Amino acid sequence: MPKSKILIQGHTDHRLSVVVPFNEFSPEKKDVELILVKEQNGIQYTNNTIVAPDTSQKYEVPVLEEQEREHWGKKIDFLLSVVGFSVDLANVWRFPYLCYKNGGGAFLIPYTLFLIIAGMPLFYMELALGQYNRQGAATVWKICPCFKGVGYTVILIALYVGFYYNVIIAWSLYYLASSFTSELPWTTCGNAWNTPNCTDPNLLNASFFENGTKYSKYKLTPAAQFYERGVLHLHESAGIHDLGLPRWQLTLCLFAVLIVLFFSLWKGVKTSGKVVWITATLPYVVLFVLLIRGITLPGSSKGISAYLHIDFRRLKEPTVWIDAATQIFYSLGAGFGVLIAFASYNKFDNNCYRFSDDIYRMLGFKPGLYWRLCWKFVSPAFLLFVVITSIVTYNPLSYDDYHFPPWANQAGWAIALSSMILVPIYFIYKFFTVPGTFKQKLGYCVTPESEYYLVQQGDIRQFKLQHWLTI
Known part of the structure; x- marks a missing residue:
């Protein structure tokens, strides 16, 4: 036979x-x-x-192959994508504002500290998760199925951030279009949107306005009035309850931004990998031009000294530390799921940090003690500190002298909770939908899907103290 x-x-x-x-x-x-x-x-x-089936027909056995995931065209495409994602409005626009607001150079102390203990470890962690598992922000959580809600949360947060980030880019596009005039509209007071109080900053008496506090409060500059009255038309609104109709100019700019985004992503990494050659390098060219222009303007030395001045008394204020911690995530792009998605298109053996055993399996060495300590203990403690401190020190939202009504603050909390609530909801859903006893259900929730056979054997390493204390 x-x-x-x-x-x-x-x-x-x-x-x-x-x-x-x-x-x-x-x-x-x-x-x-x-x-x-x-x-x-x-x-x-x-x-x-x-025993072969009792039939006179003849068959061929097909070999099924898993569909290969798309790869970056070149390694430089991935690198430029990550750089372009990090160098965005958060670094060009938000960071200088927070630095000046929170004591100049003093702000760099908590910022650098949080960058070391949380920013860089979380940055590499997301790259490792995406590259090793070859999955997106939600499906990557097959490594711990009960926390798949974290993936849905970061996706929803990225959606929320995309709403106002794209609007800000639309404003920038409007400014760009407005600059193609013989005289810049935000440098003069003779426009239709200017008020009688508008004054040329070059003609102001510095002694009358002291250190600029009154000057900023009454919004007398042409630039401030162009933004608030010429672009946003805030003077036509009585508050958040009176939104008014969208301006067609800004709507058109927003539509143009969305069109650019669509054509940058419509064919995946093959198109986005080519677009980043422009979007990732052009900001550095623009920043260099602005640097040269800025240091050649009158009073540039005073501006530089203001940023370099260190007011250590500001470090006693919790808001300084919260702003620094929040800015870390905006600066590096961690926590939005984008880094996971970028890394998932890398080749499996690309030289990127991975978690202990994964690094040893692929590269032949494990990560250093610093990375393991941060991943397991320091970074989670840091995130818990940020959440608790943010809640304890929360102040109702305001804009200059306008204080938002209570229902607006409640709506803001509802939007924030709409994303965070997905974490416990999915945990409960996963727990009650898997079979077995209470211990087995919990085991299925915390064990990677590829190791479910260990749950059936009762060998769940996540239930052992040694597993939690191992670094």
Whole structure:
């Protein structure tokens, strides 16, 4: 009686593939030797007998292959995408404002500290998660299924941020279009939107306005009035309850921004990898031009000294530390799921930091003690500190002298909770939908999907104290 062999191979990501020749089946009875080769422990099962179906027809056995995930065209495409994502409005526009607001150079102290203990570890963690698992922000949580709600949360947060970030870019586009005039509209007071109080800053008496506080409060500059009255038309609104109609000029600019985004992403990384060659390098050119222009303006030395001045008394204020912690995520782009998505298109053996065993498996070495300590203890403690401090020191939102009504603050909290609530909701959903006892349910929730067989065997390392204390 003829005998055939079928080899079932195990892969590092726990998938199985069947390797068989395209031989035709015959209706005669055969002994088929199954050899299960598992890479990790080499267990083999043999001498199983299979009876071919009693039919006169002949068949071919197809070999199914998993669809290959799309890759970046070049490694530089991935690098430029990450750089372009990090160098955005948060660094060009938000960081200087927060630095000046929170004591100049003093702000750099908590910012640098949080960058070391949280920013960089979380940055590399997201790249490692995406590249090793080859999944997006939500599906990557097959490593701990009960926290898949975290993936949905970061996606929703990215959506919320995209709403106002794209609007700000639309404002910038409007400014760009307005600059193509013989005289810049934000430098003079003779425009239709200017008030009688508008004054040329070059003609102001510095002694009357002291250190600029009154000057800023009454919004007398042409630039401030162009932004608030010429662009946003805030003077036509009585408050947040009176939004008015959208301005067609700004709507058109926003539509143009969305069109650019669509054509940058419509074919995945193949198109976005080419677009970043412009979007990631052009900001540095513009920043260099602005630097040269800024240091050549009158009074530039005073502006530089204001940023370099360190007011250590400001470090006693919790808001300084909260602003620094928040800015870390905007500066590096961590926590939005974008880095996970970018890294998921890398090749599996790309030289990127991965978690301990994954790094050892792919690169031959484990991450240093600094990374392991931050990933397991320091960074989670930092995030908990930020959340608690932000809640305790919360102040109702205001804009200059206008204080938003209570219902507006409540709406803001509702929007914030709409994303965070997904984490416990999905945890509860996952717990009650998996089978087994209470211990097995909890085991299925915290065990990677590829290791569910350990739950059935009762060998759940997440339940052991040694697992939690191992660095």
